Amino acid sequence: MVRISVIYGTGMTNLPILFSESLNSSLISLRCETEWGDIPLTLISENNFQISFLYRHHSVNNLVTPPHSIEHRGNIYAVASTSPDIIVSINSVGSISSLTRPGDIALASDIIDFADFSWSFHDIMAFHSDRTSLFDSKAVSIISNILDEKYGISPENVIVAQCNGPQFESPAEINALEKLGADVVNMTLGPESRLISEKSIPHISLVCSSNWAAGRNPQDSKIPINHEEVKNISSSLENLIIDCVNSLINNYSV
Template sequence: MRYAYGYYKKAADYIKERIGEEVQFGLILGSSLGGLAEKIKDPVVIDYKEIPNFLLSTVESHAGKLIVGNLGEKRVICMSGRFHHYEGYEFERLAIPIRVFRLLGVETLILTNAAGAINRDMAPGDIMLINDHIKLQGQSPVRGQNIPEFGPRFFDVSDMYTRDLRDLAKRVGEKESIELKEGVYFYASGPQFETPAEIRAMRILGGDAVGMSTVTEAITAAHCGIKVLGISLISNMAAGITGDPVTTQEVNEVGEKSEEKVERLIKQIIKEI
């Protein structure tokens, strides 16, 4: 399915009417990490279903709301709940939120997710900065006719997860006494969790953590010239490592226990950008 520039502009214009001035900082919250949205002051809350040409979140733990307001001294636009290929969306449609963000003025984007640890040196509750990703499944979100208003047909992604932002996050982590790991995020389409054999293959290929989100957003942001900081909360050990089954209950429990730490980290990062 092809979308012209005006398709995205219609969504952005509706949001602009609701929020007024442009917003420089974007934030997308992953599974069990939606609590930070409640810390946004003087919020304008927009249900996804109200936005023309936008998508709807079908994941129960995702609020499905766009929130614009102040986080510390910075004005941010936050997606509390994101969209995934496993919900039935074509990869091209997953570009919609990020392109709308760009039209709203977003220059820096923080992506969070809950991920399973492939690297045995990581454990549930750890925070991993994404320095790269591996995506071997599905199409690119910017597949199809290029829209030059967003970016060039061919574009570099060697610094997709912006090094300067990772360095800033590390400095903030040291100040806040929050230990940060760093690694490669392996994209899996889901919704089933990965098999033990798949995890072994991912480890051989260089993956440190695995999840079902984030990558399409990062690719679209790179095309739009948006800087990206990717943060994974390690919510469980990936399949086959401990012998225990992977469950959404475990993911949610670890998210609840670690939420304050992740929120503090993000708030301080935004403050110092």
């Protein structure tokens, strides 16, 4: 049995339901107790696979927790408690380079992390996890093949810049990120990848371009970023995400 955990965000809140419908499977709601609070999970369990879903912006009052206020330790602890063979982070990004355009899905290859908080499970005894190869090459290859086969796209060498949010970046910040080597910008992948590395669980990030980064729209560099449009583009990619995860179910051996 392959066990997959999927972490998703605001533009893909229907993902577990769509996935269960595509597989004709039932959804099970769980809560994982952690020292950072109870974390809600949704589970699909069949004979040959198990998928757990975590909505990273969950809150106790059904509001959307903003990216800078997410308790990533509770989230990753809960995800790790399902004993996944692979964790799939689904990250909405703004496109800086032409490597990805709004509506594209790509695979992260590395991160430049500008988070202003040092995320770790180890605040008492020093622990230094290796981050030389952040993302699982076997899973990257499987998903790259399915993206190329079905959609003719498979960019694998995407560098993600992690910024704090919740505001979108300024054009000058985007220009600086590009000079540092970033292709896209995001607000959640950095902390997740750091904590997952401490758990030594294989990890990949599907970066879903939902908008041009500030100042990068080829039609007009002054066009503002509209969050509702960002969410709409993200939600339009849900079926493609399902194809990617299905390819892991069928091909990711452990």
